[in-house]
Amino acid sequence: MQEEQKTPSTTPIAQLGEFGLIDHLTKNFPPQDNRIIKGIGDDCAVIETGSDTHYELVTTDILAEGIHFDLAYTPLKHLGYKSVVVNLSDIYAMNGTPKYITVSVAISSKYTVEAMEEFYTGMYLACQNYGVEMIGGDTTSSLKGLFVSITAIGEVEKDKVVYRNGAKLNDLICVSGDLGAAFMGLQLLEREKQIFKEHPGVQPDLENQHYILGRQLKPEARKDIIKLLAEKGVQPTAMMDISDGLSSELTHICRQSICGARVYEEKIPIHSDTYEMAVKMKIDTITAYMNGGEDYELLFTIKQEDFEKVKDLEDISVIGHITDPSLGLRLVSKQGSEVDIAAAGWNSFTETK
């Protein structure tokens, strides 16, 4: 009888981080089944189901209370919506269409049925908005905290699937929408939470910051961008969604495509509200978009010849280009100086939000 698991040696998980841990645990088990077109290591697994035209896409995420969300300022309806959206975003990042989700929830029995209704209402709203159906799930009690794990299943035309490893020398690096807003929304919520904790009588002052708060609490997946690219006849060469911050996602694409990247600070799309809040809170906007994450925008590369097709699209910004791997990942500042981009994306094992 043992009170705790005994193990021969003791490497803390934080030392490897989430991606290091997954790499480490799965490295000895490459896919054996030739119907697995892509296994672990991209936004989704890609499966041959026997359809002539489509592959199946499968992705899973888990969100943990106190790590990914704080119920002090996250309405359960928004949390349900976001839980679904972050999974759908992974399907779009393969250039696919989400179809179904399954939902696992562990909740402390202190929650009421009405609270769970709020949560499910948010999930169903997201399903409705994105044309997705909930086909299964499991609920259980937890000793402490709320955990949500969602698996999304989708499909992609076989000749349209986009991986992280397809970026080629001189391809253009693009992002959709704007970056850093979700991070600044989080900073604002955290600031007000601290004030509330220290002075419980003080009403929070969220300064009418609807944009950045909305980006944090109720993000959307860029279904519209996938549709737009298809309409314009642009097939990205590599793509992923920005969940952990631009630096982390660029690092994934460059590692898997075996290339370098050069991005220009002045080209990074920042919303004016994001910029103003960053100045006000004395946070560098580079930190917000490089390391912040949770914008759920798409980061993708396109061939140079496709530049004409995207250059006038309001919601797509060309932020740099792919270079030789020997040149590494570089950010060119507005002043023209260059710095290395380190993959300082968010790591749930070393930081908490």
Place this chain on the structure above:
Amino acid sequence: MQEEQKTPSTTPIAQLGEFGLIDHLTKNFPPQDNRIIKGIGDDCAVIETGSDTHYELVTTDILAEGIHFDLAYTPLKHLGYKSVVVNLSDIYAMNGTPKYITVSVAISSKYTVEAMEEFYTGMYLACQNYGVEMIGGDTTSSLKGLFVSITAIGEVEKDKVVYRNGAKLNDLICVSGDLGAAFMGLQLLEREKQIFKEHPGVQPDLENQHYILGRQLKPEARKDIIKLLAEKGVQPTAMMDISDGLSSELTHICRQSICGARVYEEKIPIHSDTYEMAVKMKIDTITAYMNGGEDYELLFTIKQEDFEKVKDLEDISVIGHITDPSLGLRLVSKQGSEVDIAAAGWNSFTETK
């Protein structure tokens, strides 16, 4: 800013229980997509993928520390194995073949990489034994406790799929293997844990009870039974796996098939070790198999004309027959008296193990 979610009224979740909660939360959202052959409410969702011959099966389970398992006596390798098996069992319960799993894990950062390796080794061993591949996953830290959510994807021949709702009047009710052993294994582990807590110096006495301990700590899914039934040309009319206890599973089949059932105590298969431990611990064997659960055996119904094909199969027991719904669910005791079977299966919201 609110420290806790405010909700207009406060129905405790325990009042509905797990199945009541799921019914309640999903009742207003029947499937819209005609490719969903079966949505929420069976062991798996059944999906039309465009294959001429097969449907896809999808199922999800979540296991929570302190609710579904106790790390004081559960080796992480066994836990990994069991986490996979309980999902595969749901695929077999549709008469299908599992193909892929995705794994979400939330763990406190106090766990070591080596501990996670143990857990993954168990999961991979199960994958290997059942011919299944891990195609994706997500890991995160948790503030407290270990949570595992697995989604299994499989396939079933279109004319072989078995639901819970197909049982017909006079069909024979069958179970595979034997029942109640996993429950008695748990009682033994819990007894020794209590002794250890009160007298930390005392070594646990597990009495060489390999059978019942193995059934609790490292259950198997009945892949072999599915194969055997196919070989014998037996197509079950209804089927599910026994995860929550015979009474709960029989209730599901009878509700969904709109029928009653009559089972005979003397026909219920009990292993001699289960029986002896029940006597020793003064636990009624009926409690063990009716309410205990976690045996992951298959409960299924067959047409009367198939009786000849199963009657000599060692690992299949005919325990009763389907009756008119007006007759309810009845257990006929060894002495010939009859009692109602109440669906007293395990409910994570009202009991802890």
